[in-house]
Amino acid sequence: MSQKPFVSAQEVAERAGVSRSAVSRTFTPGASVSPETRRRVVEAAEALGYHVNHLARGLMLNESGIVCLIVSDMGTPYRSSLIRAVTQQLQDAGKIAMLVNTDRSDGSVDLALRQAIRYRADASIILSGMPDKSITQLCLKNGQRLVLINRDDDQEGPLRINLDDAAAAGRLVTAFLRAGCRRLAFANSEAGTPSLMAREHGFVTAAKTMGVEVVVERYGSTGYESGRVLAQRLLTLSERPDAVFCATDLIACGFMDAARHQFSISIPDQLCVAGFDDIEQAAWSSYQLTTFGQPVEAIAREAVTWLGRDDAEDPSARNHSVRLNADLVWRSSIRGG
């Protein structure tokens, strides 16, 4: 069994008493084969446990059916939920996901990516906010279609799926003001990815429009610990903020925990807090965080349907950009509502 565990179309053909092309046609959608032949082939295939070899198939068709998911921080709630959604929808579309972790930045990223290229993935979906241009170039150069999620890239070719980060952030200013807040703050990471910066910029300019200044603080990654540090900095200001918009939910959770447990601040009475992503934890009763929901299912759907379109018959598909809305999920970390 370790010697030859796999059944080939040849063997199926022999058992069914037909040619191997008949077998191939049976498993090729839209090929012409008589009901009788098909029946016999299917029967033989079933009995032998035959599975079409996609390695060989991909070689022939120059189309592997493999889609490469390039992602950093995949242990993170938002990232992992996006991976889940995309993987599921790819499966539903008859494709399969390959996973490439880009956590380490020391060239091993490049190595892993080349590894994926060797498998002739039809496409790559870049879920990470990593602003590394060489990655996208490498994918494109190898004939892969490319989907960039939350990356404000203006290159030609890839599908770009973005959120209305800035607009969403702007809407939040109104909510804060309506709650009676006057001293607004923005707690950001230093990562500087386009979507993070768009949230900051959208928030700050909208506030300015309404005649309110915003204190902006940036620190570290987009995780929980950064939120704690940012709280240290913002909550010790002489003019302490009464409303803070955190660039991610994880930052918001860290911020809230520090505010409550270290500064004994009551939320939302003394401080209103909002986040972004709507991770599962945002709904936990310790946080009840008002936040913007990432439409992960919609993002996945856009990506997968675009990949399903044949770019030969649809030239517009070669260069496409989609903007989705992040809806505000109201919970009790902001007064009123």
Next chain:
Amino acid sequence: MSQKPFVSAQEVAERAGVSRSAVSRTFTPGASVSPETRRRVVEAAEALGYHVNHLARGLMLNESGIVCLIVSDMGTPYRSSLIRAVTQQLQDAGKIAMLVNTDRSDGSVDLALRQAIRYRADASIILSGMPDKSITQLCLKNGQRLVLINRDDDQEGPLRINLDDAAAAGRLVTAFLRAGCRRLAFANSEAGTPSLMAREHGFVTAAKTMGVEVVVERYGSTGYESGRVLAQRLLTLSERPDAVFCATDLIACGFMDAARHQFSISIPDQLCVAGFDDIEQAAWSSYQLTTFGQPVEAIAREAVTWLGRDDAEDPSARNHSVRLNADLVWRSSIRGG
């Protein structure tokens, strides 16, 4: 470019002025090729952007380098951290991960798995607790090596990686008793996977040995919401527990939140809580949960190194079982420590 984006060994050979076998040998570890030839080949390959086609290579060698990760609930903190660890280590070992989501149980699991089989994955790693025997059979029958994580399966062939769930759970009884707790409870999910049941059983029997009864309650999935429901049930008992061991950290978080916010119970003063997995949230200051750490890196290492071993030269590798320790991570959800 959309026509023929990939460079073949043939083209590299022509440019380097050698035969295509020379090219192949250059990229085959341990093949004999002169330094001069190698240099010219590498140079040409570099210039052309050549990448060995692993589809074709896998076809020849009957070894794809693909490892299939079969997993449900991959958006969950513990699952996603395990996926991250395994994916990274596979990359380091020169292999690549394929991701199969088994969330939907309605035959689409089977479909997705067959999809993976078609790619002739060398191995499958089952990360999910899904006790579906047909899946393991299907993998084995198709000549894949198999790794079962946290599945108490006694089949021959696969590598089985398990934790000392029962022993760990037993140790916790001592900790609870030392904290002065007398009314012990176990909050479990209804999922009934081997590791969950081992935790329950280990806890209950260890307590019995020490002359203490345990109230066991089971409900729903292994998630946060189940914890809330379990809290409703256990904290309304006439003899209210003063210590509860939750089968997973997510259950523990839900339990703690309900205990505090609905029952105004102070932790750890009035109630000691412990969990299992050591997810990131367990360290958050709202929880500070004492819990057992899943050794995800060690699990991943065991799996990947086993896959790297050639089973032909190491017959014992065909049937191997590993038991790892879950270490108790002390935080402040239990008195003392």
Next chain:
DNA sequence: TTGTAAGCGTTATCAA
């Protein structure tokens, strides 16, 4: 050390 040639399991083309 090198090149030639066969074969891996497919699908597409083309007669029959």
Next chain:
DNA sequence: TTGATAACGCTTACAA
């Protein structure tokens, strides 16, 4: 509708 045949890009005897 069917079967033979030629690719696809690779590795590996085998011969030079």
